[in-house]
Amino acid sequence: MQGVTVVEHPLVQHKLTLMRQKDRSTKGFRQLLNEIGMLLLYEVTRDLPLEAVEIETPVTRMMAPQLVGKKLVLAPILRAGVGFLDGMLDLVPSARVAHVGLYRDPETLSAVEYYFKAPSDLEDRLVLVLDPMLATANSAVAAVDRLKERGARDLRIVCLLAAPEGIAHFTSVHPEVPIWTASIDERLNEHGYIVPGLGDAGDRMYGTR
């Protein structure tokens, strides 16, 4: 699918299988989500540009590569997106964080905003929108709408599972925003859950319901 990268790394696929299992503990689920977040971030940042800078090692001077530009922004959609955050911040500790508070109206499945706080210079930064479950994609579409309104121009979506319906919806509204996911599952069911999926990611992560 154009604009969609499925991360097929064996560690990601193995950890995803563990997460899908309904008897996985809250602690185990949360830990796996953090671990997969780290691995996904590694893939999503593969093409970040580098520049050569002169440094001095204990032995000699050399030209060495370093990342160019401002620190990237991690933008978790509350609440499930927060599950990716710790693992990603372990890998990129100086990243900035934008919180996007959206919940899914259980009747209409549309995204309702209740909180938004982001760095002021989004236009100069790569923004990674973290949304573990790209189901209808209503939340991801709404989050990217808000981030674009605040100046973001360079955005990527990072999810764990995506439904074909969500990908189609998202790419019809934001075709230039690429998506990384660990799996494209079969479909959405009548309640808006991804099938086979893993259930409600937020509930499984926080032990709610």
Ligand code: URA
């Ligand atoms: N959100 C979830 O947490 N799970 C789904 O299957 C769909 C949306």
